[in-house]
Amino acid sequence: MNTIYIIFLIFLGGAVFTYFAGKIHKVLQDILFLVSILVPAYLFFANVEIGQNVNLTLGGISLSWGINYFSWLFSLIVLGLGSLAAIYAVGFMKGEKRRGYFYFNFILSIMAMTGILLSRDLVSFFVFWEIMTWSSYLITIYNGNKVQSIGIKYFVFSAIGAYAMLMAIVMVHHITGSFLIGDMIHAYPAMALSMQIWIPIMFLMAFGVKAAMMPLHVWAPGAYSNAPMAYTSVFSGALSKMGIYGMTLVLVTMVNHIPQGVWFREVLAWLGGITAVIGTLWAIQQDDAKKLLAYSSVAQLGYIITGIAIGTELAMLAGLFLAVMHALFKGTLFMVVGAIEKQTGTSNFTEVTGLIRKMPWTFLSALLAIIALAGIPPLGGFVGKWMLYESLITSNHYLLVIVIFFASTAAFLYCYKFLFGFFMGQEEKEWAHVKEAPAVMVLPMLIMALFMLVLGTFPGIILNPINHGLQALGYADSYKHLWDTSIILNSWGNKVVLQPILYSIAGIFLFFIAFLTWKGYKNTRFISTKDISSSGEVPKEDENLTFSVGFMQPFYRAVEPAMRRQIDKYYNAFADGLEATFEFLRRIYTGNGQTYAIYVIVFVVVMLLFKDFLF
């Protein structure tokens, strides 16, 4: 049997067995869960050859599964992050209820994402897409009835997107007579103009929903923040990348071949930029870390969309590299929040403070992830951001670059808020009992943090596969020689040499740390955070002076006019209006049998009156 079948069988069987194993023993369930994620991941990377295809026929539709360099790149995100998140999830779900339910859907969504990447035909793509949607939906509503409306919002948006995609798929099938992606791509340039425009739009709707693109992003903050954090790291890190994956395919293989494609790309790029700004502004406002990260995810996905939409080689590299980085750092950050929530029971900045000494490893990974998120050298986020800016500037998107820059500068505010809110501030008696999260949770975070650090100086590790992927999509290969020397270069010939920068930063940093530590070492003492200079007053032990309510208020006051209008409100008004209409419509069924009988007569009479028109 082909490895691809084995992978899916393990996923499926593992999901079912894991679900029921909880009835036998909890540890067995954990082990089964890990096995059913890690073994397929191993098999995938070890045994699935790039370019190999398996074909099968189901329900009279010929399906094809296989992998190319481009999807292999995304499978790195999915299975890599998925495996780490799975390890983390074992720690996270310890002692939680409904573990079987969670594990089942976790495995299924990983399977679905793998399936999406393996699909070479539209039907299995759609099937896996929908499985991914509902399994992630089921995890989103894991926390019970208070998240019901959030979950339904997520599902409705996903469904609208997916159904748009379904329309596109069947239209493609109508035109080409085949469901294979390759056939679609071949037939696309010869299609009628309206099809050439509508098919990508409908595909992009589906992908835009998953990639949380404005104005389809309103589900994302709620869904990201209410799913269990062990899953949200996958949700935001990997699942949203499926939207990016599809978007890239549509843009590169279809839209680029028509002259109107430039409009698609401009519009998408701007939507991405606006998404970034909106996400950032709202993230700054949040007092709940989950919400903050959720909005931040929306913003980060905006950058990625912009990069992909610009579509030059550098921009593609930037977008895809940012996608990988986003998976890493947002995965880590959601895990951090999960660990904190697990240890303290809350994820609200106004409640938890001063955990830095209680959870040092968690803090370290959070710190590195935040630095990467903010795009500050020498971590990986900078490489992506740099390439994004350079590609925007060199492709003359000078206003867009300002928008993006504004978003990423404002991102510092929430970056700092995140770190400060949890780890800084006064250490409280209330949280004195808090311990570092168990190793099984800390380890995945640290591994990812390490990756971010390495990628900041040696981005070639990821840029090489990206390059392969781009070549598979038909891009030239103008930057390949750089990765070994860890230089990033734009198309005007300006560059950043990463290695000396890392060494300089490390050298300077270590020198001054040494200076600060060594100088007067004997007379330097550690004092508690209660011992602060607050006009001679001594804060009591149970008194918390940490500044955490209304944290970024000055900034908010400056941007408030822009934030009064929420897209969400319009959607809600629309939904309310619809429901009112439905309520009105169903009053046709009056409940009076005679009325119904009269309807019959009326029906007949109307038919008879319009018979010449109808028949």
Added chain:
Amino acid sequence: MEEVLYNVLGAIATFLVAFVVGMTYGGLNRKITARVQNRKGPPFYQNFIDTLKLASKKSAIHHGVMQHFGPAFLMVTSVMSLLIVPVLTHNQWFPNLNFHGDLIFLLYIMVFGPLGMALGAGQTGNPNSAIGITRGLSQMVGYEIPWVLALVALMIQYHTTSIVGLMAVQAQSGTWLMFSSPFAFIAAVMAMLGMFSYSPFDVVIAPAEIASGPASENGGKYLFTMMSSGSVFAFVKLTLYVDLFMGGADNIVILLVKTFALYMIPVLYSLTTVRYRTEQSIRWFWGWPSFFGLLAILQAVIF
């Protein structure tokens, strides 16, 4: 290896020069302020005495490891950006790393320090620090907009993102960019007012209101590091402006003249104004300075 050593020695030399010049400029600022206020004022070397005193404080306290990291991060920013910005053209003693990074890199390394410092200040647990930091970061978002507008205008006009490239442009044409791209210069200078956070943009460290904000728990060696870093950073900023808009400097005298002339803009402006609230300053930066930035981009696109 030898090259590395040479680089390191050069970097140390640059650092010393930057330190001295920055400190002196700080002292001169105090002196000028005093003279304007009809005072005698401290000697111009007063800042040296202050830092020396801070360095010679016998004891120090800290609230955790991040309080060490914060000033160190600040220093990383100052020194790294010093290494990226070409101090003197055609001078073998200041080789630096300026071919290893470009303007975008510089922009990002310049926010590295404030964020690191913010972390250090955050761990002290003093609410005043956090308040100061929120103000500082918000204000940063404000002035980055005109600043980046100006820089993007330069980049797209001259098709280079590197500082050296922009200096080469000026050397070639013989015209300073402040004349050939006046709007960019105006926007950048207005942004510089925010960068120096002198009055009216000094709400960040308002001493009486929030007890000097981020620095409120730092004394002794920590404050020393922060002050030195600030001085070096002031020098870096001035040099960067000189490089970008005034054609750079061949020797140290020209550099000093140009930087001092530039430095007088925020200093003198601060003497005539009173403090803005944070949102007021943000809105100020998004008003005229950004307008000039947009004009600069327009100019860059048209010409």
Added chain:
Amino acid sequence: MINDKNSQKIVDIIQNWARKHSIWVLGYGTGCGAIEIPPTMTSRYDAERLGVRGAATPRQADVLLITGYLTTKTLKRVIRVYEQMQDPKYVIGFGSCTINGGMYYDSYNTIKVLDKYLPVDVYINGCMPRPEAVLSGFGQLQKRIAEGRADGAKQYKENLEWYRANQKKIIPNWVMPEYNW
């Protein structure tokens, strides 16, 4: 080399010179004497030319300037602030009230002799002392610093028990972090 006594002396001289010319003052302005500080600092008397400058927090300050009487209530804060300052640090008692209670000599609610609670390096006499007197007081302090005689903090450390005993007499509910330099 650093441990060498002579070089240590040279270092001390330089350091004391720096300390002398850079005096960052934390004014504890609860008493009426605080009104004399602004004229001292501003244009007319311009203490900054001597290197005297206000400090925002005790962490950064060198001198604790106690302007006027201390009540039993404010003493605790003053002690706290003093203990939060970092070595080397000095105390200036400002006005008659800090010396012997001044016009509040018979008040039940004020501290009469500051020296019993905090090690005062320099007293500035007067009720109120004019800015000239304040400047002269700073000059005295500078002299003492340069000579290395401004060692109030050292005394405080050495006689901590005595000071504590006095302080605790005034302050009944003593809840403060330990002073453990």
Added chain:
Amino acid sequence: MVGTPVLFIAIPLMAAFLIPLLGMIWKELVRIVPGLVLTYLLILSINLLDHVLAHGPIVEVIAGWGPPIGINLVFSALSGFLVVLMEFLGLLVWAYSYRFKRNVDYEPALKYFLMLMMLITGSVGIVLTGDIFNMFVFIEITSISAYGLTAFYKGRNSAEASFKYVMMGSVASTFLLLAIMIIYAQLGTLNMADIANKIHLMNPTLKIVSYIFFVTALGIEAEIFPLNGWAPDAYAEAPGPVGAAFAGIVVKAAVYAIIRYTYTIFDLSGTFNFLIIIGMITLIIAETAAIRQEKLKRMLAYSSIGQMGLVMVAFGFGTEEGVFAALFLMLNHAIIKSLLFFSGSYLTYNSTDKKISEVNGMSKFLPITSLLFALGAFAIVGLPPFAGFWSKLAVMTAAADSNMILIMALVLIVSVVELVYYLRVVNRVYFYKKEADVKPKRPTVNALIVMITLGAIILLVGFYPDAVTGLLHKASAGLMDKTQYIHNVLSVR
């Protein structure tokens, strides 16, 4: 060949009338005999279908008079498929309602199973017959047993629902008879194949009028808007398994009749568009009405109506893919909606109002039932990898091939609405707190087996649609080939 199609009518009718007699011997026989009969018929139908798929349709002449004079039964791939489906569902309904609620007692059980047998017989007859008046008779048999089953509970609501049904049913039979008489007066024959052969001789106006009367009459059973006023009430007030039987058996038969008239008998030009229009209206009104329902069974009923509208739309494409999609949809709807009715009735077992809020938190008490309900809900909205997806894909493909882009968009938008209300209920089952006064009832073993069987079929079709697609393709090809049908029937002597 092990039997003839007439057994599908003869045996259950006989059994139905024998039940009271057998009940006198041993009361349990009242419950057992229908099961045996239905099992036998299921096996028989599968055998026959197997035969038919291999050798072509069976046309059976009854009472010695060959077509076009006598009555004949046609067991083709299409009708065979429907017969198998109906017998299978009938068997499941029987197994499910073995001791369901009032059926524990002898007297109600007797009535119940008698009427159920009649219902199934009538529906199977509608599908099998090749004679329009015979079809009328079968429709009436079905209707009368359906009235009885609707009023099975002795509450006032069930009587009300049943009375509405009776009213509309009477009107329906009037129109049906009128239509039959118009055709007979014009062509002098009642045999479908013969009518199809001669239909071009008919007066065009009368042809249209008779078609409209047919559609009206059958549309009442097939739940076409605005003829479906009875449906939500009847579904809601009849016992749960009867709801499943209505959705899976009666409605299917009525829809079969409509498409038989549309595809085979009449040669009108606008019928397909007409089907699409009424189907779309039905779909939209029903799904929008469903989203605001407070009662679970009413919601399911409206959903059922909407699905039938979609089936109409799919038939309205007029292409073989469309027919295939519609048949697939009918199959899926029969299976899944039955599962939903079965599990839904246990979720609201002891409640009188059947409020949706009463299913809150049932997953703790009825884990398997809840899981199956969720499975059904996911399947019916067309989420892969469950059965509903393939039919939705088929419908969409057929629509695209007919260039019905607006229809596609509307159907999909309505699907979103459908999604919302099903998810709301599933969320209630799983994530809400149980209401204090609700007493859950564990499903009996037979009910559980029935539901699990249906769930397994949903999964089977979902993962391996080839299990049914071959048959459905043959059935749809058979429906499309009108001349072959006429030839098959008329050549029998």
Added chain:
Amino acid sequence: MDSTLFSYLDYAVYGTAVIVMLIGFYGAMVKKSLLKIVIGLSVIDSGLNLLIVAIGYYKGGTAPIFSQGFLENFKSVSKMTDPVPQALVLTAIVIGFGVTAVALALVIRLYRHHGTLNIDEIKNLKW
């Protein structure tokens, strides 16, 4: 009998049937009493049956009864009225009877529960 007169008569039968049906419809659709509705439905049935029988009849037809010598005298076959509608009417009458019985049973039940026969007040199930 005059043939034109007969054709008028023919139309009169059809007309009567239609009128009876319309009366029935009026009763079923307009009257509020359940009993009157049931009666209306029965009247519709009667009208319909009349119509069907009328369709099968033609002038001078004999009863469609097979008798001795039927096959020899082919003419008599063509002179018979059409037997099929009559058969159908028999079936329809039976069915109509059944439906009426069910309806009346339900009316009794409804009256017992609601205490009224007004259909406007029997609207528990709606929307």
